[in-house]
Amino acid sequence: MSATPPATTPGLVCAHHHLYSTLARGMPAPPRTPGNFDEILELIWWRLDRALDLEMIRWSAMLGALEALERGTTAIIDHHSSPNAIEGSLSVIADACAEVGVRVSCCYEVTDRNGLDGAAAGLAENERFLEAGGRGYVGAHACFTLSDATLESVVGLAADLGRGVHIHVSEGTGDGAAGARLEPVSRDDWLLAHCVHLDRPLRGTVAHNPRSNMNNGVGYEKPDRFGGRVVLGTDGIGADMLEEFRIAYVRLRELDVTSSPEAPWAWMQAGAELFPEVLGDRVTWSYEPMDSWHLAFTPGVSPLEVVVDGEVVFAGGRPTRVDPDEVRAKAAEQAGRLFARL
Numbered sequence: 001m002s003a004t005p006p007a008t009t010p011g012l013v014c015a016h017h018h019l020y021s022t023l024a025r026g027m028p029a030p031p032r033t034p035g036n037f038d039e040i041l042e043l044i045w046w047r048l049d050r051a052l053d054l055e056m057i058r059w060s061a062m063l064g065a066l067e068a069l070e071r072g073t074t075a076i077i078d079h080h081s082s083p084n085a086i087e088g089s090l091s092v093i094a095d096a097c098a099e100v101g102v103r104v105s106c107c108y109e110v111t112d113r114n115g116l117d118g119a120a121a122g123l124a125e126n127e128r129f130l131e132a133g134g135r136g137y138v139g140a141h142a143c144f145t146l147s148d149a150t151l152e153s154v155v156g157l158a159a160d161l162g163r164g165v166h167i168h169v170s171e172g173t174g175d176g177a178a179g180a181r182l183e184p185v186s187r188d189d190w191l192l193a194h195c196v197h198l199d200r201p202l203r204g205t206v207a208h209n210p211r212s213n214m215n216n217g218v219g220y221e222k223p224d225r226f227g228g229r230v231v232l233g234t235d236g237i238g239a240d241m242l243e244e245f246r247i248a249y250v251r252l253r254e255l256d257v258t259s260s261p262e263a264p265w266a267w268m269q270a271g272a273e274l275f276p277e278v279l280g281d282r283v284t285w286s287y288e289p290m291d292s293w294h295l296a297f298t299p300g301v302s303p304l305e306v307v308v309d310g311e312v313v314f315a316g317g318r319p320t321r322v323d324p325d326e327v328r329a330k331a332a333e334q335a336g337r338l339f340a341r342l
Contacts, residue, residue, distance in 0.1 A: 007288035011074025011103075011281030011308065012241040013271025016166075016193045016207035016233025019064040019078050019093060020057060023335040024048055024236075028342050037172035037216050046113065051341040052082040054092050056334045061096035063331040066324055068102050068239035069314050072283040072303040075103035075275040076239060077191065077207075079139055079166055083114040086121045090129040090136065101313030101321045103277060107139030107166045112150050119150045123157055130161050137166035137191060143178040155185045164189030164204070170197040172218045191274070193233065194218070201226035205274065208267060209235035210248045220251060223267070230267040231274060241268055242301055249296050265292035282307040 030043035052060075057080075068076055076097065082089050090106040097104035106129060110122035126138045138158040140146060146154070158165045164187065170178045171194035179200045186192070190204030196218050208223035212235030223230045232244050248264035272278050287294070287301040295301060306314035313320055 007285045007290060009072075009283050009285065009290050010272060011278035011283055011306070012072050012268065013075045013077070013231070013275045013278055014068060014073050014234055014239040014241055014244075015077050015191070015205075015231035015271045015274060016209055016235055017064065017076045017078045017239060018080070018236030019061040019076065019097075020049060020052060020080055020082060021045070021236035022060040022064040022067070023056060023331060023338050026335070026339075028339055037218050038174050040216055047342060048338070049081040050083050050114075051338055053085045054088060056338050057082055057085060057089055058092050058096050059327070059331040059334040061093040062100060062322070062327050064239065065097040065100040065102040065104070066319060066322065066327050069100060069306060069319055070303070071238070071240040071242070072285070072306060073102070073239040073241050074281045074283070074306060074308050075105070075271070075278045077105045077137075077166070077233070077274065079107055079109055079168075079193070081109040081111075081141070083118050086118075086125050087128075088125075090125055090134060091132075094129075094134055099322060100319060100327075101308050101311065103275060103308070104135070105275065106134060106136040109139045109141045110150060110154050111141035111145040112147050113141070113145045119153075123153055127157060127161070130163060137164050140165055140167040142168040142171065142175050143181050144175045148181075151181065151185075158187075164191060166191040166193070168193045169195045169202070170199075171195075171213075172216070173197055193235070195223065196221055198226075201228060203228075205229045205231055205270075207231050207233040208248060209233045209244075210251045211235075211237050211244060214247075214251070220255065222252065222255065224263065229270055229273065231271045232264070232268045241271075242295060243299070244268070245292075246296055246299065249292075261292040261296035265295075277309070280309070 034040040108125040140154045169192040186202040192204045193207045195206045245268045249261040252259045284305040
């Protein structure tokens, strides 16, 4: 970023998002308080994703893209799940982000937890979207919800389409065997989310999500301990990548007080290696200099203007393509519908 003018950077990348979770804020309490990560999945997220329909997905993605733009994030790598609204869901997300002016890479989360038909439908949605020219990966949930046959189908589809796989890896201890299962099949173009309990190096890029990992109590391991490329994601908790960088730094610093913010800054910048178009985007910020040592200790830095593909899509505190008040109002309506189903 040193080659750009003062207070101006390329667009930021959220390298692992769940846009469908944008409507979850304020959702009804689960039937009982989850006591561990597996129960968080079962009692919160797997109940929520089953309740989604395409209209909810649209406005959740629209609001998530708007919030990304407001924080200088011009590209999102999304990981989607909606077991009762699979067909067409990735196109809905891509269209919603495009309307706001944010770049997106999509995938559908293939899993066996909703039966063989659900797994087949997830594979089909990945194939439909990618063959139609959509940008993205072949998605998979995590090894502990994938049979050998389904994992083989995911790997095979990705190879056939010339795409990588975007998959959760060893986020919790219940997925501790993922490394052994993925080692023979992972490739350099894979995106491996979390990898907290991964016991061996895998080919691919690690997407580190420090805030989410802390929120879910899954533990901490240095994401670069195996020496591969690391990028930063949010796992669905917004798309404020400067804030995620700060959290990644203090989490690393807690482990090793000799650590500097330069490593997590490099992780944030590495998102552009997955989404090179952001290098042509321009974000003008409210603060300078935009370097790791300043920003690690300077919260509240905001974009003044965002230019994507030569177009000003954010200026004067507002997006230029959509009405933010309308987006938030429509998203609130859909959140109400979602909460009623829960």
